[in-house]
Amino acid sequence: MKYIALVILMITPAFLFSQNNPSPAEILKKIDDNTISDSKVVISRMVIHGRRGERTVRAKTWQRNTSDSFTEYLDPPREKGTKMLKLGDQLWTYSPSTDRTIMISGHMLRQSVMGSDLSYEDMMEDPFLSSLYEGEIAGSGELLGRQVWIMDLTAKKDDTAYARRKIWVDKERYLILKEELYAKSGKLLKQVDIHEVKFIEGRWIAVSATYKDVLKEGDGTEMMIESISFDENIPDYIFSKASLRK
Amino acid sequence: MIKFLIKGLLRDRSRSLFPVLTVSSGVFLAVVLYSFMNGVIADMINSTARYQTGHVKVMTQAYAEESNQMPNDLALTGINEITQTLKDNYPDMIWTARIKFGGLLDIPDEKGETKDQGPVTGLAVDLFSPSSPEWDLLRIEKSIIRGRIPVERGEILIGDEFAGKLDIAPGDTATLISSTMFGSMAIYNFKIAGTVRFGISAMDRGAILADIADIQEALDMQDTAGELLGYFPDNIYNDEKAAEIAASFNRQFKDPDDRFSPIMRTLPVESGLSDYIAMIDSMGVIIVSIFIAAMSIVLWNSGLMGSLRRYGEIGVRLAVGENKTHIYKTLILESLFIGIFGSVIGTAAGTGVSYLMQIYGIDYGYLMKNSSMMISNVYRAKVSTGSFFIGFIPGIVSTVLGASIAGTGIYRRQTASLFKELEV
Numbered sequence: 302m303k304y305i306a307l308v309i310l311m312i313t314p315a316f317l318f319s320q321n322n323p324s325p326a327e328i329l330k331k332i333d334d335n336t337i338s339d340s341k342v343v344i345s346r347m348v349i350h351g352r353r354g355e356r357t358v359r360a361k362t363w364q365r366n367t368s369d370s371f372t373e374y375l376d377p378p379r380e381k382g383t384k385m386l387k388l389g390d391q392l393w394t395y396s397p398s399t400d401r402t403i404m405i406s407g408h409m410l411r412q413s414v415m416g417s418d419l420s421y422e423d424m425m426e427d428p429f430l431s432s433l434y435e436g437e438i439a440g441s442g443e444l445l446g447r448q449v450w451i452m453d454l455t456a457k458k459d460d461t462a463y464a465r466r467k468i469w470v471d472k473e474r475y476l477i478l479k480e481e482l483y484a485k486s487g488k489l490l491k492q493v494d495i496h497e498v499k500f501i502e503g504r505w506i507a508v509s510a511t512y513k514d515v516l517k518e519g520d521g522t523e524m525m526i527e528s529i530s531f532d533e534n535i536p537d538y539i540f541s542k543a544s545l546r547k
Numbered sequence: 548m549i550k551f552l553i554k555g556l557l558r559d560r561s562r563s564l565f566p567v568l569t570v571s572s573g574v575f576l577a578v579v580l581y582s583f584m585n586g587v588i589a590d591m592i593n594s595t596a597r598y599q600t601g602h603v604k605v606m607t608q609a610y611a612e613e614s615n616q617m618p619n620d621l622a623l624t625g626i627n628e629i630t631q632t633l634k635d636n637y638p639d640m641i642w643t644a645r646i647k648f649g650g651l652l653d654i655p656d657e658k659g660e661t662k663d664q665g666p667v668t669g670l671a672v673d674l675f676s677p678s679s680p681e682w683d684l685l686r687i688e689k690s691i692i693r694g695r696i697p698v699e700r701g702e703i704l705i706g707d708e709f710a711g712k713l714d715i716a717p718g719d720t721a722t723l724i725s726s727t728m729f730g731s732m733a734i735y736n737f738k739i740a741g742t743v744r745f746g747i748s749a750m751d752r753g754a755i756l757a758d759i760a761d762i763q764e765a766l767d768m769q770d771t772a773g774e775l776l777g778y779f780p781d782n783i784y785n786d787e788k789a790a791e792i793a794a795s796f797n798r799q800f801k802d803p804d805d806r807f808s809p810i811m812r813t814l815p816v817e818s819g820l821s822d823y824i825a826m827i828d829s830m831g832v833i834i835v836s837i838f839i840a841a842m843s844i845v846l847w848n849s850g851l852m853g854s855l856r857r858y859g860e861i862g863v864r865l866a867v868g869e870n871k872t873h874i875y876k877t878l879i880l881e882s883l884f885i886g887i888f889g890s891v892i893g894t895a896a897g898t899g900v901s902y903l904m905q906i907y908g909i910d911y912g913y914l915m916k917n918s919s920m921m922i923s924n925v926y927r928a929k930v931s932t933g934s935f936f937i938g939f940i941p942g943i944v945s946t947v948l949g950a951s952i953a954g955t956g957i958y959r960r961q962t963a964s965l966f967k968e969l970e971v
Contacts, residue, residue: 352620356729396734401659401722416730
């Protein structure tokens with residue numbers, strides 16, 4: 302559940318569309334359609350390159366559709382056992398050392414997740430681009446040896462976390478290979494670069510990416526997927542507050 | 548002669564009363580103003596030193612650049628070794644490590660769910676080492692309002708006003724939600740040992756005082772602290788000495804190429820109070836100059852009016868053969884007695900009132916409700932050696948100066964016209 306937004310961004314089925322000139326709305330719709338899976342279980346690794354060196358955080362995430370997820374941190378020892386639960390637009394964290402479950406809301410949502418370049422707000426964001434943004438194709442190019450569309454997206458609503466995005470979309474795989482997130486003022490806030498893509502269980506998945514908060518010192522956060530499985534039968538109790546204390 | 552002049556002043560009150568009142572009022576105001584400003588600024592420096600900067604402060608260079616944002620990810624590591632080095636190199640100073648932190652204080656209900664929550668700033672100090680200087684520096688015991696002092700790890704003190712806002716009391720549990728040194732979310736349970744009045748609005752509204760070992764554990768800062776503060780043993784800031792210590796430390800330990808190497812800064816540099824401290828130095832000169840100028844004009848005017856009233860007397864004295872210089876000298880001598888007398892009264896009254904203001908102070912807490920300055924809510928005057936001279940000497944100088952200017956009129960009196968005047 303830790304990196305919902307990013308994981309969803311990174312996971313795309315390899316539907317090989319043959320349309321030559323789809324409209325921007327169609328491209329966004331296809332990107333969204335390709336991210337949908339009933340459930341998934343992901344073990345991921347985050348290498349955070351902070352101001353005082355780097356550290357690695359590992360976590361296991363159970364995800365049900367796009368709204369609910371449950372994450373348990375596996376490493377480092379200090380974070381082991383810390384859990385997070387997202388149900389719709391609500392987010393809780395559980396700290397085993399204090400046995401407290403805290404709801405994360407308000408300005409806490411802007412805090413960094415485990416010191417990474419991701420904020421809780423990033424995790425809470427609706428992953429469906431087509432419902433949040435209107436897009437236009439700004440051009441074409443090549444990235445990571447793939448033909449891409451370069452698209453400018455503008456938020457439909459004022460309260461969207463990032464008012465503007467620029468995305469580089471693989472023309473064949475409908476996979477975002479690079480992304481820049483902007484504030485309303487036009488200031489670049491965050492940048493995502495995909496490094497490695499793999500074909501797993503019939504889907505093209507970005508298994509390595511760097512997420513960089515450009516307002517923060519450091520060299521960004523590397524995100525890696527160690528294992529992923531789709532359409533797992535995840536019991537409902539996982540997505541309950543009671544499971545935080547287990 | 549002196550006896551004669553004094554008798555004259557005592558018997559003719561119109562010659563002495565107004566000038567004495569003028570001098571004593573001026574001296575009184577100068578003493579009170581000086582002592583009050585001295586007290587407020589000394590208190591500001593003292594509060595800043597105790598809570599924020601020490602007399603000197605050691606941090607990493609990176610931390611120093613953003614110190615007002617409490618960047619604990621840039622804190623000093625290997626704090627025990629650095630403290631020992633400081634103790635070896637500057638054995639006369641008192642050294643103590645501190646961590647400032649911010650976050651949320653979450654109050655759980657019976658089920659462990661959030662009952663109330665509020666933003667908090669915290670100060671972590673050494674509460675439990677036998678040699679900790681913090682009890683004296685922060686006057687912790689005197690500040691307790693409810694409950695008791697912390698006696699074991701995991702206990703904190705909380706601002707009384709803040710406790711009221713969150714509806715918590717000694718014995719309750721409070722959870723700190725903050726960020727570790729590495730940016731992860733830190734969640735740590737504390738027990739409220741007591742409530743305190745820091746006497747500084749910004750802290751009373753939302754601060755906690757915790758043991759540094761607890762906060763090191765909570766924020767993943769083992770053997771690390773944001774700041775190392777140094778205090779002179781008499782707890783009085785000495786700018787020259789502090790600058791000397793800072794320069795010698797920085798020569799030895801600061802590495803311009805390593806932003807995590809330590810840097811030492813003095814109180815005025817770190818707090819931005821250098822202008823205030825310079826103001827203290829120049830304040831005496833400013834007050835004395837304004838006082839002498841204003842009082843001389845008033846007393847000159849008073850002397851002129853006195854001369855007019857004593858026009859006949861001076862005429863007779865000239866007519867009977869007293870020379871002008873002698874008369875001028877006696878006027879100056881008279882003014883000297885008035886000056887001394889007025890200055891004694893003014894200084895005595897001024898220091899007396901200032902002393903009362905030093906003891907009781909004036910509570911401006913209602914004006915400081917939204918203040919974020921590290922300044923006490925109660926403004927107090929401070930009677931110092933300077934208070935006894937700041938008005939006394941200018942009081943005498945201005946009286947003599949005023950009389951000297953007014954008395955020059957004597958030399959313009961024409962002896963030839965005296966008898967004509969005396970006939971009137």
